Amino acid sequence: MNTIWLDSKTKVPSIAKMAINRDRLQQLLKKGNSTKLSIIQAPGGYGKTTILSQWICKMDEPTSWFSIDAIDNDPIRFWKYVIQSMSDALNNDLATRLFPLFTSHPQSPYELIIDSFLNEISSVKENLHIVLDDYHYIEHPIIHEMMIRFIDYLPNNTRVYILSRTNLPFPLAKWRVKSWITEIGFKQLCFTYKEVEALYKKKNFLLNGSKLYQDVLDLTEGWVTGIQLASLSIAKDEFSVDKFDGTHPFVAEYLMKEIFETLSPSTQDFLLQTSVLNMLEPKVCNLLTDRIDSYDVLVKLVEKGVFTVRLSSNRPVFRYHHLFADVLQSEMRNKYPEEQVAAYYKKAATLLCEKGDYVSAIELVLQQEIYDLADLWITTYLVDIFTTGQLSTFVRWVELLRTNNYSLPFETLVMYIIALTSIPNLQKAKKLIDELEQRHTVNQWMDQPDHQGVVSILTTLKAYVLMAIGDNPEQMVEIIVKQLTVGRVSSRWDHIPMQYNQFEAKISRTLIGSKGKFSPIEESIGFANFFRQSEFKEQNMMGFSYAVLAEILYEANLLEDAMDEIGGGLKYAYRFQDSGLSIPLYLLKSRIYMAKRQFTAAHAVLDHAMEGVTEWYWIRSLQAMKAHCYLMESNRTNAEIELFKMKRPDMLKIELGQEFWLLTYVRFLLATNDIQKALTIAIRVKEKALNENQISTIIEATLLEAISYLKIDRLELAFHTVHKAMELGSSFGYKRIFLDDADSILLLKKYLTFRQKHSNDNWNSVPLSYVEDLLKTKHKMTDESSKDILTPRELDVLQLLASGASNREIASQLFLSEGTIRVYLTTIYSKLGVQSRTQAILLAKEWNL
Secondary structure, eight states: OOOOOOGGGGSOOOOOTTOOOOHHHHHHHHHGGGSSEEEEEOSTTSOHHHHHHHHHHTOOSOEEEEEOOGGGOSHHHHHHHHHHHHHHHHTSSHHHHHTHHHHOSSOOOHHHHHHHHHHHHHTOSSOEEEEEETGGGOOOHHHHHHHHHHHHTOOTTEEEEEEESSOOOSOHHHHHHTTOEEEEOHHHHSOOHHHHHHHHHHTTOOOSSHHHHHHHHHHHTTOHHHHHHHHHHHHTTOOOTTTOOOSGGGHHHHIIIIIGGGSOHHHHHHHHHHTTOSSBOHHHHHHHHTOSOHHHHHHHHHHHTSSEEEOOSSSOOEEEOHHHHHHHHHHHHHHSOHHHHHHHHHHHHHHHHHTTOHHHHHHHHHHTTOHHHHHHHHHHTHHHHHHTTOHHHHHHHHHHHHHTTOOOOHHHHHHHHHHHHHTTOHHHHHHHHHHHHHHHHHHOGGGSGGGHHHHHHHHHHHHHHHHHHTOOHHHHHHHHHHHHHHOOOOOTTTTOOOOSOSSOSOGGGSTTTGGGOOOOHHHHHHHHHHHHTSGGGGSHHHHHHHHHHHHHHHHTTOHHHHHHHHHHHHHHHHHHTOHHHHHHHHHHHHHHHHHTTOHHHHHHHHHHHHHTOOOHHHHHHHHHHHHHHHHHTTOHHHHHHHHTSSOOSOTTOOOTTHHHHHHHHHHHHHHTTOHHHHHHHHHHHHHHHHHHTOHHHHHHHHHHHHHHHHHTTOHHHHHHHHHHHHHHHHHHTOOGGGTSSHHHHHHHHHHHHHHHHOOOGGGTTSOHHHHHHHHHHHHHHHHHHHHHHSOHHHHHHHHHHHTTOOHHHHHHHHTOOHHHHHHHHHHHHHHHTOOSHHHHHHHHHHTTO
């Protein structure tokens, strides 16, 4: 089943008939049209929602409205509501395109969700409005962080409105300096004398003299709810300056004595019993109160102005003002025995659960500490909780139950571990795995037949966590082999798809790729063959085994073998429609063509891949690889065009797989001789990769850092830096990463010469044989490819160039013009992947031309 979405939460609330136009506030909102964010902040009862409802209703532009409740303290639930509301406002498939990000396992990074949403709304030609009402209910720090990012990068066509009772945990000082925000506080929201007069006249209250208007204003200090309370007394001819005090500490007492107690006993009971509901639907209210006239009661409460709001004019959905609901719930606890209160909550929760709103139902019973019922419903809807991505809510429930020493089922605890790995909190996940294993030593729960599906998941989880934290790799391999030997165990989780790669350009940067910690090639091939004979051969995971081995083979310079693995992996990518598998494979395939100097084929692969994806992060990686290809062709103009085709909020921020783009940009900067900027970015990428233990990125960024030092003649620093890269490279079988950049060959040669002249134990961590093998491999690659890529005439030109002849001398000997020779040289440089005459001469001498 799908999570119940309440349409009433995403509709602009109906405006009460007695609401007056407050033009001065509308003018403040109008002045804020040029700002990103409008903040309306004041305590409860100051008319925040009414003012903004009036403002929005005057517009003819798409508006997303989200009325927030306490149960919306889940990043996925929160942003699903915002996106669904905007999708409805635009009447398009925005939600359909973005919702897969919410349901992926492991969970998508929150930055990816925000950036994808920003990317979508920035392409809309209309002005957009997003309203977040009652934001004070949000306490989850991740939601605040996501909101800050959203505002920071908000496109010019979008304006956000946040209504809150409390201060917002945002960098408001920074935003004020940038003139991004419009602020309306309680002082501006307070009624003026004229507004009190206008309200009472609209209600047909003709007060004797202006003094009474002023008395009401003075007593309430302009507080809208206080003025409304006074109007109810005036309607009954009971208003008295001495009797009425509209300040907040007296609201509860006043509401009870002057409002609640004047209602019929039947209505009082209705109010108390239904106060446990956030949203009041007559059908649910009838079942809860055992009556048939709930709709009529609610309509009368609205008409009388008894702090009841109709949320939608199309559907009969109501709610009590939050202050009123609080007072009613307090009175219910005073009036009814504890058992009866619990019974109302339990009955209300059961009704909600029966209509599909299990989240609200579980929240209600947890409030009343009815833990057994919460446990039952969590277990019943556990699969749906995961498929809808509400992991933060699930974690909160489990931690509340565990804090209160409630014993949870093993399946719930195993799913809790999965949720922890998605957040991620790997150390906590590892601790709970240890706890479950310890419990097995006591009661042997893992041996029970009913638990075998859960045990299988737990075993896989343990390997995943060990891999993620880099702890005990031998045990991890042992676990995986054992799992493959045992085979698959069926459970209700079998149909839940796992997303092994969400945005990385290389599978070796994912956990399934061990973050680039390659095993020896013989072991990798043996493990892959063993894996492919297992029961998992029909699973999407098998496609990733092809991708991982393809990247290992490419690094070992076994290009044809790598190409075969790519073909096997793409079959799974097509079958499971998994861009997280297909795009890295296409990128690797194009890289192989580039290694063979077959640039037309490389571009064709990338263009084909581009036709099959719409996600900005995959397009970004494909464009970066095209830029890399153009750089190898010495076409810096097209490389720059590809690099900057896509506009990102912050192109230099290292996140969401941006490392791939950034390292291509570093190569572009090196090609354009902007060495210092290239060096700065390479170091930043390296430091981030070191923090994340991303082996291939550490090597690549460190190598580019060393090349930067070489270009500014800081040779010793260049040698020490490339040495660090080769320490890792030699440990994990990396080869091609050192051979694909023309500048790296010159660096390796100089490094080798330096090592041969300077004997020092500090350098022995990189065997000289490893460096020599790299250079021999490059020489062999170049020698084999040169005959194929250069025409006989181009070889003649290169041979004369290597002999030291000038362009004029080459032209004379070959009976060509100097202009023709320049064209030949440009073509030769491009084919050889060099960028200067000197590099071409050095390469020619290596070939003994």
